[in-house]
Amino acid sequence: MIQLNGTAGAPGIALGTVVILRKPVVSENKPCLNAPAELQRFEAARLECVEKTIKLHTDLLEHNDDEAKIVKAYKMILDDLVFISPIQKEITNGTSAEDAVALQVEKLSSVFAVMKTDYMRQRADDIRHVGNMLTQTLQGCNDFQLPEEPSILVSEDLSPVDTLRINRNYLAGIVTQFGGRTSHTVILAKTIGIPAVTGVSNVLEKFSDAETAIIDGTTGDVYLDPDASTIVNYYKRIDREKALAEKVRESQHVAGRTLDDVDIQICANVGGEQDMKPLEDIAYDGIGLFRTEFVFGRFSRYPTFEEQYEAYSEVVKKAEGRPVIIRTLDIGGDKDLAYFELPKEENPFLGYRAVRVCLDREQIFLDQLMAILAAGACGKAKIMFPMITEMSEFVACKRLVAKAKNLLQDRKIPFDEDIHIGIMVETPASAVLADRFATVCDFVSIGTNDLTQYVTCTDRANPNIQKLYNPYNPAVIRLIGNTIRSARQAGIEAGVCGELAGELNFIPLLVGFGVNKLSMSPALIEKVRYLVCRLNQREMSRLSDQVLNIDDPYEIESLVTSVSERALAI
Numbered sequence: 001m002i003q004l005n006g007t008a009g010a011p012g013i014a015l016g017t018v019v020i021l022r023k024p025v026v027s028e029n030k031p032c033l034n035a036p037a038e039l040q041r042f043e044a045a046r047l048e049c050v051e052k053t054i055k056l057h058t059d060l061l062e063h064n065d066d067e068a069k070i071v072k073a074y075k076m077i078l079d080d081l082v083f084i085s086p087i088q089k090e091i092t093n094g095t096s097a098e099d100a101v102a103l104q105v106e107k108l109s110s111v112f113a114v115m116k117t118d119y120m121r122q123r124a125d126d127i128r129h130v131g132n133m134l135t136q137t138l139q140g141c142n143d144f145q146l147p148e149e150p151s152i153l154v155s156e157d158l159s160p161v162d163t164l165r166i167n168r169n170y171l172a173g174i175v176t177q178f179g180g181r182t183s184h185t186v187i188l189a190k191t192i193g194i195p196a197v198t199g200v201s202n203v204l205e206k207f208s209d210a211e212t213a214i215i216d217g218t219t220g221d222v223y224l225d226p227d228a229s230t231i232v233n234y235y236k237r238i239d240r241e242k243a244l245a246e247k248v249r250e251s252q253h254v255a256g257r258t259l260d261d262v263d264i265q266i267c268a269n270v271g272g273e274q275d276m277k278p279l280e281d282i283a284y285d286g287i288g289l290f291r292t293e294f295v296f297g298r299f300s301r302y303p304t305f306e307e308q309y310e311a312y313s314e315v316v317k318k319a320e321g322r323p324v325i326i327r328t329l330d331i332g333g334d335k336d337l338a339y340f341e342l343p344k345e346e347n348p349f350l351g352y353r354a355v356r357v358c359l360d361r362e363q364i365f366l367d368q369l370m371a372i373l374a375a376g377a378c379g380k381a382k383i384m385f386p387m388i389t390e391m392s393e394f395v396a397c398k399r400l401v402a403k404a405k406n407l408l409q410d411r412k413i414p415f416d417e418d419i420h421i422g423i424m425v426e427t428p429a430s431a432v433l434a435d436r437f438a439t440v441c442d443f444v445s446i447g448t449n450d451l452t453q454y455v456t457c458t459d460r461a462n463p464n465i466q467k468l469y470n471p472y473n474p475a476v477i478r479l480i481g482n483t484i485r486s487a488r489q490a491g492i493e494a495g496v497c498g499e500l501a502g503e504l505n506f507i508p509l510l511v512g513f514g515v516n517k518l519s520m521s522p523a524l525i526e527k528v529r530y531l532v533c534r535l536n537q538r539e540m541s542r543l544s545d546q547v548l549n550i551d552d553p554y555e556i557e558s559l560v561t562s563v564s565e566r567a568l569a570i
């Protein structure tokens with residue numbers, strides 16, 4: 001079995017036969033001996049594609065507005081002279097139709113790919129998809145059959161037209177290399193109701209020898225040729241998911257309150273305004289983590305104060321008065337942005353990352369802090385600093401917040417004077433010193449992804465040591481407990497915003513330690529709230545004490561899993 005890690009796309013879990021969809025190969029510099037005939041061949045292919053999109057659009061209008069819009073955009077590209085004319089010109093100059101299409105797609109999509117907004121960048125996907133459709137038609141390869149069994153479709157990139165050619169009865173999940181969390185692949189997978197994982201690098205090569213795969217669209221995990229125990233776990237999860245989904249559906253829109261009346265806020269992790277859409281239809285208590293790297297990632301240079309203000313205030317406004325915890329930039333580690341020109345490092349996770357970089361680039365940091373402070377005037381924002389290891393770093397960060405406030409005052413820009421300031425507890429140092437930090441912070445939020453990595457000395461992306469990356473390691477649990485209890489003793493809010501906040505089996509422990517806030521991917525909110533409402537905080541507190549005396553991570557996991565399953569009654 002091989003484990004891969006991609007980006008969580010559409011939620012859910014699926015097991016199926018691996019089916020690879022390869023794009024048509026264009027042999028560059030294929031000679032074109034008869035330009036007028038080649039022009040005719042191109043025109044015939046273009047018209048066939050136009051016809052195909054018109055038919056698809058009509059079919060889709062009846063039952064899927066999102067897909068219909070995408071297909072309409074394809075037709076517009078196929079009719080657009082800006083797209084067609086350079087291809088025709090290239091063919092007239094002696095290039096084959098396939099090569100001319102490939103050249104134009106490359107040229108146009110690279111222009112869109114570097115544009116500022118997600119929306120514009122995804123027009124690059126549209127152009128690539130139209131190019132593929134044209135090339136497939138030129139090469140007469142229109143048919144693609146899935147075997148008549150649950151299938152995991154693997155492709156570098158998938159267009160709606162690709163998915164529409166496929167018999168959806170057998171489509172169990174999708175894995176792609178290109179396409180982000182707002183890509184059409186993900187939109188389509190969500191619409192069909194199947195899981196999708198995107199962002200798997202060299203996807204065709206990695207899947208080339210695999211026969212079956214399990215994909216988890218909620219976490220981004222992929223297991224190639226899963227072993228027996230992974231398959232058994234998969235079936236267990238499927239049964240649980242089905243039973244749970246049924247119950248959760250019946251109990252929407254209640255507050256996150258335990259059986260003994262302890263309120264726990266259930267919040268969402270987002271990367272920008274685009275992630276707020278799924279929250280429109282569900283109850284939630286705020287944004288527990290706004291990862292601002294996604295805002296910086298939309299630019300090919302440092303975003304200005306104004307650009308950041310727009311991005312943050314959009315989320316704050318959409319949260320309609322609910323608190324939004326905005327984490328300052330966590331660049332470095334596995335998150336690189338070319339324009340930061342960070343040095344290449346031997347151990348990036350132990351290197352120049354997050355506040356370590358920001359404190360060295362004061363003006364960039366001030367712009368961000370000013371933007372967060374000003375966004376706070378549109379609703380309720382809080383500032384959270386990542387990767388803090390020493391009190392001096394937090395003091396320096398706070399000093400810059402004070403400076404940012406002065407600058408805003410000078411510029412007469414409204415901002416939240418009383419903004420809450422906290423830290424992300426994700427280094428062992430800050431977790432050990434939680435009682436000290438709790439005296440100077442307004443809140444803390446535990447980043448369990450990094451905390452687990454740093455406490456167990458296990459690179460979370462290294463497949464050889466995944467067994468050790470175990471949040472049930474008692475050392476991790478002890479530090480989580482220490483952090484939550486220290487914060488509560490000091491009377492400040494204790495949150496968790498790493499993946500464990502959405503991990504149903506782990507939640508009894510967090511509730512037992514006294515967590516006030518759980519923040520997770522929007523897709524998990526309703527399930528988590530359902531569980532929280534079925535736990536008794538006092539009982540969970542006793543459970544947490546009991547767990548602190550167990551040495552074996554697997555014994556801990558099985559104990560708390562049984563508590564969670566009992567509470568969910570599945």
Ligand code: PEP
Nearest residue numbers: 426447448449450497498
């Ligand atoms: C974490 O470390 O738990 C966390 C939420 O931050 P990120 O995953 O963005 O590093």
Ligand code: MG
Nearest residue numbers: 426447449450
């Ligand atoms: Mg982190």
